Amino acid sequence: MTITARDNAVFEAGIKLGALYHQFVGSPVSLRTAESLEKAISESISVQPYVKSISVSINRKMIEENLSSFGYTELKGPMLDVDAVIKYPGYEVNVGIAYKDGYPLMFIKEIREA
Template identity: 80%
Template sequence: MSVTPRDNAAFEAGIKLGALYHQFVGSPVSLKTADSLEKAIAESISVQPFVKSISVSIDRQMIKDNLSSFGYTELKGPMLKVDAVIKYHEYEASVGIQFKDGYPLMFIKDIKEVKG
């Protein structure tokens, strides 16, 4: 079986999560600036091809727990909760990043064919 639109939906979804993670993890962040960083990450990824929707939230409690004596920390993988829907032709892949079992896991929640 050659490469299908379903394969590409999953592939494109993976690209977006890998890009998001390695582009933005490491950014300085504090409780005051978490809002603008969340918004910028979501908007930045949303301009890429095939992104139907994306939401990004940064765990405020983990920011607090990691604050240095200077009052800030760096965005770390475990702080990220991401939900995204990537649409490639008639296939939609719902994917996410979530902290689980000690790691920031990337996973496919669902892939389905949609009409129209």
């Protein structure tokens, strides 16, 4: 079947989420440093091709619950709440990562012509 602009838009969106997750999960983080990590993750992914916008939020309550006796934890998948819009000529794809049913899920929220 012919590969369409829509296919490429959705494919690029998937790449970004997989990259974000496996690049940054594991990073040491605390309540004090969560904000700079959120900013670095969103800016880092935003330089990749076709990223129109991205917001990254790290769940503070989960950080707190996971703090070691040394006062920090590591970024874990379930802590991530991500919303990103990928724009490929002709299409915008809105995707996200969210914690649902016990897992950090990646999913397509909306596809629109643009």
